[in-house]
Amino acid sequence: MTDQPRRHLLVVGAQCTAMGTLARLEEAAERLHAVLTDPVRGGCAARLGDNGSLLVSATLEPDDVRKAVHEAVHRAKADGAVLVVALLGHGFTPPQQTDLYFMVAGSTTTSIKSALNVRQLLADAVDEPGVEGVIALIDTCHAAGAAPDAGVLAGGVRAGRTRLSVLTASASDQAARGMRLTFALIDVLREGLNGAGTAVYADTRLTEELRGRIVGQVVGRFEYDNDPFALDGLWLARNVLSAPGVGGVVGPVGRQDLEEAVSMWRANMRLPVRLTRDELDELHVFAQQGRIEDTTDSGWHERVIDVVGTLVECARTVTILNTVLAEVVTSDLLREARRLSGLPHEAEGPELLRDLVEFAALRARSLNAPQWKAPARLLAALAHLSEAEGVTQRLRAWAQERGVVTTFNDALTEFSRRSRQGSLRLVLSLAGALTDWPEEIDAWLVGSGEKLPVHQRFRCGSADRLGVAAAMGTALTWARGRLPDPEELVNVDVAAPAHLLARWRPEEAKVGRHLLGAHNTVVVRWSGRMDPAEENAEMNDAARKALRVMEARGVVPVEWIDATVLGDRHGLEQSLMTGRYDTAVGIDHHPETLQDVLEDLLPYAPIILWPRPEARPGDGALRTLVQQHWHSLPAGFTPAYKQRWYPEHEGCGTCLGDVRAVWHDEPWLEFCRPFENRVVVGLEEEL
Structure with missing residues (x-):
């Protein structure tokens, strides 16, 4: 075929x-x-x-x-x-x-x-x-x-x-x-x-x-x-039952390691196209028994025993997880567990659960750490995210059997703390900047335990970039002062009009001694979705539906547009009105009229991406970057932007740090709900 x-x-x-x-x-x-x-x-x-x-x-x-x-x-x-x-x-x-x-x-x-x-x-x-x-x-x-x-x-x-x-x-x-x-x-x-x-x-x-x-x-x-x-x-x-490495108990990573070890141990030995659990067990027994006539390096014999033994344990672990998580496991849950546990995107394979466990056991191993540390963190992430009764206890038993219960418990504590941090964020709005920089900014502290987000307005010492940065620093100090020890503010949402989004990088604003993005995860939003205009409820509802469709499809949902599309203004307007660009839109170049393009797209697409003006995206490089890193975004932009600040970045090719984005996810759209109902003034008075 x-x-x-x-x-x-x-x-x-x-x-x-x-x-x-x-x-x-x-x-x-x-x-x-x-x-x-x-x-x-x-x-x-x-x-x-x-x-x-x-x-x-x-x-x-x-x-x-x-x-x-x-x-x-x-x-x-x-x-x-x-x-x-x-x-x-x-x-x-x-x-x-x-x-x-x-x-x-x-x-x-x-x-x-x-x-x-x-x-x-x-x-x-x-x-x-x-x-x-x-x-x-x-x-x-x-x-x-x-x-x-x-x-x-x-x-x-x-x-x-x-x-x-x-x-x-x-x-x-x-x-x-x-x-x-x-x-x-x-x-x-x-x-x-x-x-x-x-x-x-x-x-x-x-x-x-x-x-x-x-x-x-x-x-x-x-x-x-x-x-x-x-x-x-x-x-x-x-047919997944016949494809090599697909549908069996061994995935692509495990098969690669196993074939390498087996070929070096016994050059004439060939693995079955699709390894079943019985065949894997038989190979494990065969490798453990060994043969007197072995003439190859004993290290490869030991390597075969190690890889096969690891794959047998991976198969057992997958069986346990399929049982324990039967009522809650989904592709989205597995991908979120991968991100939370720190495994890279390449750990995702054609069969998510099997391939994540396999990657953690074989590729995420550290020389000075227990063998099952990375899988223990993955299972802890699954336990944390599942929120199902009895899951944590049953997976802790798995960790005890493999001597990594401390790692498992430490990971649970870490994930719980990060979860609290994730729901806690500071929203900074520059919505008052009608033509240039605003004279004041609005700040909301979300997830602090208050019934409603706490609101405060801060004057800018000057209506320019420096004045806004100083006001943002004051807002950060205010927000942190409202948090009890040891709560830590990490997430900052910056909402701004299109004319600022086109020329300003909020994570590079100097707030106090550091840049805003040095110690915070900064996500850029469009302040227009907070505007209490008549059509905003319809606009945000359309975005919510689009996000749900994007999630259900399970593919990278970016619709890329080029200079030809942007040059046909009438055609673009028709496409926008008929719903063609209502998910994530990627602009494959940096247009000279970026502000105008953003003003056209922002009311329709919940997510917009484009390259920095000095980026060299090349033929499809930008699309490939977004494809590779999609499931880590938007948080993944923060480390990528930080890398661009370091001298080592000089001379490198296009990287994720060259991609700019305006990102409206479901938490942001939920934050915008009160504005859709035109209760901004009432909300502030209540706060």
């Missing part, structure tokens, strides 16, 4: 007013999109914005779906790629017909014009020259009516030289319930399919598996293959 340059995807979830709300539609669509865009499994390209690869709504019209399909087909054609289309929702077939019609918000079963003919939709998509093939997943009632007639395909402009696979949730005279096909398919693709080889196809093997999992509906399929020049099979997903 060879990889296509890109595989394109469109998942559509449509509610229909006349047919009633489907309670799990949005969840099904988002989870299906996530597994199909997972590079280890579905391998499809995720698209954000107006022409995104996920379209879920209760207000869709037929033209919305047609436009989305047209865009997906266009992109697949441009890349010579396979297109995967999923239609989730309600469907009907007219009397005396078997054609399936996909229903949207205003559709009714008495009007075929109010819905979309799925057969025609798929026939048109697969007949487009350049499209390598289409895979369709139809989870509606009467879904079998979606498959086009072979004669229609053969009579198209491609004379039938194309490929189409259709997977359907129900017979043409049958209802479909609860998104059963979608959820069953998600489970199969995540778990892998026994006996399917390296890839999962919409074939007999998959159909049988789904039929065994779904009761009350007849899962069906339609296959058409008349393209003699196709270079690759029309696969739906990679």
